[in-house]
Amino acid sequence: MxxxxxxxxxxxxxxxxxxxxxxxxxxxxxxxxxxxxxxxxxxxxxxxxxxxxxINDLTELARISVENGALCIGAMVRHAELLASAVAGEHFPIFHDAEHLIADPVVRNRGTIGGSLCQADPSEDLSAVFAAVRAEAVIEGRDGQRVVPVRELFVGPYETVVGDDEMLIQIRVPIRSSASAYQKVERRAGDWAVAAAGAELRLDGENVAEVGIGITAVGAPRFHAPEAEEFLTGGPATDERFAHAGRIAAEHCNPVPDQRGPAGYKRHLAAALTTRALRKARARWNTEA
Ligand SMILES: Cc1cc2nc3c(=O)[nH]c(=O)nc-3n(C[C@H](O)[C@H](O)[C@H](O)COP(=O)(O)OP(=O)(O)OC[C@H]3O[C@@H](n4cnc5c(N)ncnc54)[C@H](O)[C@@H]3O)c2cc1C
The missing domain is CATH 3.30.43.10 (Uridine Diphospho-n-acetylenolpyruvylglucosamine Reductase, domain 2)
Known part of the structure; x- marks a missing residue:
């Protein structure tokens, strides 16, 4: 034992x-x-x-709310609570997509948003989700609070900028007009990702006005794909360009072979899942527009 x-x-x-x-x-x-x-x-x-x-008695960290135009998710919110949150799902369906695929109900009932991000596992799903939607992390120490973009939260595998004497308090995401989606391939239901990608889009007519892309489990630096975002911004939101953005994102990943698959397969998935997440986000945008 x-x-x-x-x-x-x-x-x-x-x-x-x-x-x-x-x-x-x-x-x-x-x-x-x-x-x-x-x-x-x-x-x-x-x-x-x-x-x-x-910190399980800190109910002040266990709330999901809308404050000053931002969705605020306390660090002690459980996966299951984010999955069930109507306000989170309404503004950011990517949360529902991802939470539905994280672990199993036993883990989701207990595991927290703060614990997931602070663990900084290289295959963690919410790191990619929050990177895609450009969330902010509120960190508190005895000298006060500081706000760090989630994209700058991660220093490396299992390491964040949260200091030994600090805590992650809350994740904030400004609410805006957008559509989002998350796509994951896992070996079996409830498993960690072989690869996964999320996208948030705002279209202006046929063109991409704003886009965020998050990727996990394939060694994407800090869980996002800035080169693919740059390529897409301002151009037409077509299948061809989404596929090219997927290839760009995959080129900048550094997957390692392990029991979940060889590096080449994971790189292929990074491209395919980025493309699919973009397409699904576009379909949602068009449905809501
Ligand atoms: C069987 C299984 C399957 C899983 N599958 C997936 C999956 O598919 N996808 C996925 O993304 N994850 C998966 N997970 C991970 C799971 O989501 C995380 O283990 C869990 O949510 C981490 O949160 P926790 O609250 O349990 O953190 P803890 O284990 O309590 O803490 C993790 C780390 O974060 C630190 N920490 C916690 N909260 C804070 C805070 N507020 N401020 C500062 N530091 C903090 C702790 O000190 C510790 O170092 C799986 C886990 C298991 C056991």
Whole structure:
């Protein structure tokens, strides 16, 4: 049986309390949210925090709301809650597409948005979703809050700009007129992505006025595809150009072969899924227009 190394356990009663506990125990402490990533890593001794700060009582971080024209998703919102959120689905159907495909109901009932982003797993779905919609991350430390574009949140695999003494508090996405979609290939239902891509589009007549593309599991730098976005912006929203954008996105990925498939297959999927996500977003735009 795998058991974690010994650790101190504290239950935070507020964000300020959690931050003060992080300060008290120092860099060897970690907050625990859903625990679906951290606890298995502790059991395998890949993580050995000396103190765990439980933030599950912080109901102020568990809300989805619209404030000042932005959709605000608290760090402690569970996957299942984002999946069920009518307001999130209405403005950003990409969230519903992705959440429907993340893990299984057991993981979705417990795993949190903040935990997913802070884990920064290279195959994580929401990193690509939030990169596609150009979300902002609100990070809090004892000196106050700072706001970082999600596209700048990730430093590398399993590493973010959230400091040892800070917490991710909220994700914000300005609400605007757009359509979005997410496409994923997995080996079986509930599995991590072999590859996945998301797109958000705003059209001006036949042309692409704005576009965001997020990609995961294929080594896309910081989970997005700026070269493909640049190619598409201002030009006609045609199938041919979407396919070319998919190829551009795939060229800038760096997939590694593993049990989910060879690198060439994953690169092929990156192109195909980017193209499909763009097409689906366009179809939604045309339906709503
Ligand atoms: C069987 C299984 C299948 C899965 N399939 C998928 C999948 O298909 N797609 C996918 O994207 N994910 C998948 N996951 C991952 C799952 O979504 C994440 O494990 C989970 O949501 C992470 O969130 P958590 O709340 O459990 O984080 P935790 O395990 O509690 O924390 C993860 C890390 O984030 C840190 N952290 C947590 N919250 C904060 C915060 N607010 N501020 C700062 N740091 C924080 C913790 O200290 C820890 O380092 C799967 C997981 C499992 C177990």
């Amino acid at each position: 795998q058991v974690p190394a010994q650790f101190q356990y504290e239950k935070a009663t507020s964000v300020a309390h959690a931050l003060s506990l992080l300060g008290k125990y120092g860099p060897e402490s970690r907050v625990v949210a859903g625990g679906h990533s951290l606890i298995p890593m502790m059991k395998l001794r890949l993580a050995q925090p000396q103190a765990l700060i439980d």
